[in-house]
Amino acid sequence: MSLRRKEKHKYQEPIIMGIIALMLMVILIVHLEKKRDRSIFRYGMLSEISLDIHHTRNPDIATIYRHIIEPLYVMDDAGQIIPWLTEDLPKISADGRRYHFQLRPNISFHDGTQVSSYDVEFVFTRMFHPKYPSINYELFEAIEGAREMLRGEVNYLSGFKVIDDLNFIIELDYPFALFLSYLTMPHAGIYARQAYLQEPPAWGEEILVGSGPYRVAWADKGDRVALTRFNEYHGDVAVTKQLVFSFYPNVEAIFHAYKQEEIDMMQLPFSYYRKHFREMEFSHLAFVHRVGYTNILFNQDHSPVNNLLIRQAIAHAVDRDRLNQRIYAGLARPVYHFLPDEIVINKNSDPLLPSHDVVRARELVKQAGYPNGVRIVVQYSEEVMDRELWFELADQLKRANIHLVLLQQHPILWRKELSDGQVSMVIGRWIPNIPRLDALLYGVLSSKLNHKWSMNYQNDQVDHWLHEARYTESIRTRESIYRQVEQTAIAKDLALLPILSVPHIFLIQPHISYRPDTHIHLDLTGDLHGNRTEMI
Template identity: 90%
Template structure:
């Protein structure tokens, strides 16, 4: 071998060895990454005030909550109610007001204590605390004594009677056909009374003790919470060993964490999809249409939208197709009714609301007494999506001589004014917790509840229908009542204006096989990864 070849060989050998070592290192890192990914699933979301579902309406918080804390019953995909923490369906009195429940014996909370009737009593009693009621208390206000508790007249829930550790009775003020269905909601989840009483200040931040498939392993206050499989779970053992939910102050940071591979999944706002969709591989995207629509809510106490003619003018001025193309990249679906097609039995192809007609919109503005046009002050949340929708709507409505004066507010201040009933128009998006029309209609159109959405809508006939539907057992009869509600409250009174069915977009790392379905809550108990893993280890 020549000297030159020897020199060349001398330098090639360490280079080849270095490349081989680097390849082995990459293989080893990939192996570790795969191993880690199969034991841990990481979800990213915006920071929330609490993980206690009684203090937030955030569906992502409900997702965390329902992995830890379970209700007495669950609802399957066919809408059937299945006993979960109970022996069977309750024994119901002939008048439909008295429910006798029997818990399954030997059910354990994560702290080792046994699930008892006293825990169930505490959960429902706490909902109606006069100073700190659950924000969703109306779901269970049919329970006898609930309104008296809210008013501070009594300090116990008179409609709840503990018989013994496993038996209890709930009595209602009136027959409520949907009561059992409501007991499948996360808001009716049963948690450990003693665990709450020992650390009430930490509850919902670092402490949550239920009987669900996952228990809280550790929590960095406001930053992350880790859930580990509950080995003594009464049902099927969850597949993934640990779920980590990370909280970020802005969507930008959630998106950055996803791009860096720090999280496996996130919900992607449309504004980010529009901005970055060319840079996102299609394999990372999941689109889901869920029950419930995007609506414009009108404040019946706030001029000029308190004028029906102005609301009708807005209904004619809104161009749903243009809104869909400009804001939602053509992925949404224009809607002209309020009852979701996905959960009604008798579907209707007849549009309930008017289509785009600028000429008619201008005529209505003049008829309302505004020959030179009308101005409407709209406060909106600083959230990007609300801002984009309102700017597009402002551009559309000005063509009908309706001029929106848009004022952006901090989310906290906006929510306060919203619940005070003082905002003139609101973009409202509702997804019912269960696929039942009552869960969508009652909290929105009932006069005693819709003030929190700044609607202030009151129609005595609609209130009577809503109440009647709640104790009507026949599902077709109940739907007929809700059709009447829709005709009056939506088509005639224009309490709100449904505009679009907007899909939810998720970013999911390619090694994750899980895909969300139409349910509002995500279920991470199954196999989340591309290949099956051994769950016995």
Template identity: 30%
Template sequence: MKKNKLKHISLLLGMIILLTACGVTNKSDEGEGQGDVGKVVKFASQFPDMDSLDVHKYTTTDVILPAQNICEPLLEYDSNRELQPLLLETLPTTEDGVTYSCKLKEGVKFHDGTELTSYDVEYTFNRIFDPATQNLNTWLCDMILGGPEMLEGKAESLAGFKVIDDYNFEIELSTPYAPFLSVLSCEQMMIYPKEACEAAGDKWGIDTFVGTGPYELVEFVGKDYTRCKKNENYHGTPVEIDELYVYNMDPNTSIMEYEAGNLDLVKVETKMVEPYKTNEFKDQLVKVDLMAIIALNLNVNMEPLNDVKVRQALTYTIDKESLVQDFLQGNGTPANSIIPPNIMGHPDREANKYDPEKAKELLAAAGYAEGIKLESYVVEGDEAADIAVVLQEQMKASNIDLKINLVDQATYVDMRKAGEVQCPILTWYKDIPDPDNFTYTFYNSAGSQLFSSNWNDPETDNLMKLGRSLPEDEREAVYVELEKLLVEDKAAMVPLYNPVFYYLQSPKVTGVEYSDSMVRFAKTEKAE
């Protein structure tokens, strides 16, 4: 016991030294020789991939969340999930669903004092498709005319972007795309200043990151923390917080620091949340329901998953109720669809189809009466690795042997993008609240390899294309049909659960906005 106690004391001392060096303790509120800087908010979560703030080069929340305090897209969703103009005067207008007219707010300044103009928007959109950028998010907006040609090196600028004057511009699409305005609200579409971004070169997002947002970058330490100060000239509601810190921190350490009063907001891992539902911090616990899906993707290029009966059998092998109630301790909802609730096309059907005998019957009909062997790769230490173990145990009742391989993040991403993972666990938080974001993204034949589904089906491809192009009031019937094909008839995946996030928020702090996986501080206040 004494040995363990000494180890514990040594660990605590080590943490204190580390956290003091990072500026987490309350003494950091005084700044670097600047005296009292006023109201400071400190937020910690797990951001292991926070290598940069350049959202054009990353797909992860680790980069997008800290960056969205600094830079902004043209539009945003409000707390009622309604689209609103952010950098534009009004929502873009279109007469044909192809050409959109946009007008910027006048007088909006970047943090370096230069004014936002149409030329900055043009530069940003061209940068998105410039092959040199190596943007991982072009699929979000590849319906803009000329985007694919730029990516292929056949054009140097977008044919579909036209500057009219300093504040007015037009965006032309190659075909109608119903949720295009939602695309303009994505954080991955945030607007960069042409002059500052070009001058920074490959240091953009690391040493230099300038935007129009409520906070200005002061210091960025990759994989460690982002420190910002309020934008005194913000074009929106005046910012009340003087300094904002976003830390990448071990979940146990962040909880300890929150309880010690050194952090104002922390994300709480699902497996750690139970005590906080009843202890002295229960009134500080915030639950956020997400438009998100955790699912088991099925790689149709790898036998026996090329057989629809095998894929249908897998839909009966997982006890989602037990997964959510026993393993996740009720922190989630069993999923009945790849499309989350509150999004067009979400069905009314029973989520849990657990029936090992039915699964074995379908496997036998496919010629696998003795069962099958499957294989998955997961990132070591990730929650998906724990989920995979639960699935492995549950599948045994259906004569399925699931082998789990633990790898590092880089290896997993490379394998998944190459289409080489047989049963990847898909974790997806919405980019836009639209069924296209949960169907076309993973199952269009042109891009399905990236998520190791390798789905290539003309029938569902045609429905996805149709759903994108129809007027809004005609789309739902298409997605109802598409969803049933993907989830039931052809079984492209097995939906597992819709996740929730938990945070501990100091009672001194108000006005934090939780938008699915994003946390926004533009309207945050802190009591003395």
């Protein structure tokens, strides 16, 4: 080899080695980047005042909550109730009113304290605080003494009796066959009493202490909350190391964050999807039909919708197929009944409600005493994505000589008028927390509760049936009772008008393998990034 070649080779070797080292470094960086990405899942949602499920009906907040705080029991996909924080199913007295529970020993909250009967007692007692009751208190008002607490007559829950750290008894005012099912809801989640009492104002904003698969790592009030995997969890340890939930003032801000890849997943309001779908990759979209429909609710105390003939006219005037095409791009499903097929045993394919018939609608308006047409003032919230739906409904109804005057209101004012029973018509959507018809029907049609939706519907027979169903052990018998409720309250009285089953839309980044199912709450404890067996 010549001297020149030797000299050239002498310089080539370190260059080649440097290139190899650089390539290895790039591979390592890519590997670490993938590993870092796979250890964190980021979800974007609208801002909320609290993470405490007892003060909000936001299903996104319930998703966060249920990863931190767990109920005594869980319900599997087949509807079976599984003991979770308890040793077994409770011992129930012969009259169906007394439940004896035994907690599993050595289950720890995130702060290291043990789950005890006193924590369970505190959770249920706090629900019925007379000044600050849980917004979902009606789920558990069958507990003895609940009504007395709500009225401020006593400051303790007489139906709850602590035996010792692991044993307690709950007594009901009446046999409630679905009580155990209700204990699987996130609203019945058990949290650490001492953690709450140490700093009540921070509860739900910066502090939430439960026994779930994730614990709160840090929280920026109103901005973000990060949950870290709880490695001392009593069940299967979660796969993803950290869940980060970011809050945004509006959908545009969430969508921008998604496009910038600052978040991995978001739920997309249909109106926003319809307006911006050309900016979205179809492979990023997931469409999920969940149990429960979109309905028009009527205020039985407000003229003219308190007139059955006017409600019947509206039922004939609504064109579900047109609504589906113009508002939901053909992705929704028109419905003519209220009980969801997904959770009934005996399916009924016969329409319960009238189909589109403008001529008949106009006749009914005249029969109701409005020969020149009828005018209905409708308030709606600017934060609820119902504006386009209301405008389309207004266009349809005017052909039947029903004229809607649409008033947009500030969310706070609208919510107050809604809960005060002052909104004439409401677009309502219900997704039950558990696949049980009672969870769908009772809060909507019971005269004790539907005023908060501005329905003010009262039918003594319907109330009797709803209460009777709660006594009934047989699922089939309960369903037959609910069919009677549907026939009377929906088909005959038109307390509300089911119109569409609208899919929920999610945007999900391509590197995320997780897809939501028909359940109302997301389960983020599994492998969200793909089929991996190793723990990060």
